Amino acid sequence: MLHKAQFGSHRLHLRYHPAFQERPYAFYHMTHKGNIEDERLPDLRRCERMPWARPTVERTESLGLRFWEQSERRNGRRICIWLDVDNGDDYFVILYVHRRYVRLLTAFYGDSPNYAKKRLKEYEDWKEKVGRDFTPDELVSDIISRMPAVFLSYPAIPGICLPEAQPKNLFSPHKVPVIRAPGPRRIRRALLLPLHLL
Numbered sequence: 312m313l314h315k316a317q318f319g320s321h322r323l324h325l326r327y328h329p330a331f332q333e334r335p336y337a338f339y340h341m342t343h344k345g346n347i348e349d350e351r352l353p354d355l356r357r358c359e360r361m362p363w364a365r366p367t368v369e370r371t372e373s374l375g376l377r378f379w380e381q382s383e384r385r386n387g388r389r390i391c392i393w394l395d396v397d398n399g400d401d402y403f404v405i406l407y408v409h410r411r412y413v414r415l416l417t418a419f420y421g422d423s424p425n426y427a428k429k430r431l432k433e434y435e436d437w438k439e440k441v442g443r444d445f446t447p448d449e450l451v452s453d454i455i456s457r458m459p460a461v462f463l464s465y466p467a468i469p470g471i472c473l474p475e476a477q478p479k480n481l482f483s484p485h486k487v488p489v490i491r492a493p494g495p496r497r498i499r500r501a502l503l504l505p506l507h508l509l
Contacts (some may be wrong), residue, residue, distance in 0.1 A: 319447030322412040340417035341448050364418040367394045367404050371447055379437040388454055401427050410456045
């Protein structure tokens, strides 16, 4: 039986959505090349390196690979792992840190010496900024510790409280109706009902 892949002690998940030809999105990214998402083309050199991704992630520390947080990319929370190949193109694996697991976004080879130089500069700048070595677990824990406490990605709805904002006295005659853990369906349902029915 195969065990689940891990980065340090953190579970590794694939990015599934949006699915591409009934396969996870990460698979699509690891086997296709291109800058425009809808126009990516299959790349045989990426395909032949796919088996490198798991050992690269799982043996990052034991192989002494370079890995760092790509804080300049989008909202941070990305980790780049660099497998330095002697006779060939270097291999890069990109991970995304969530609270309870780490997600594999993509993996690819650096097809130009200039790309490796840019990543080396990025790694050295990060190393200088943090000023110390990290283990995979320490880096993931450091990224998680800097995440905001609560992610609110849905609009505020009048008359609905989040669990952490519930009134202290739930037996008062002026209770605020509470919907626990509002998901898209509950929010949609709450918007369709008149407020006096909530």
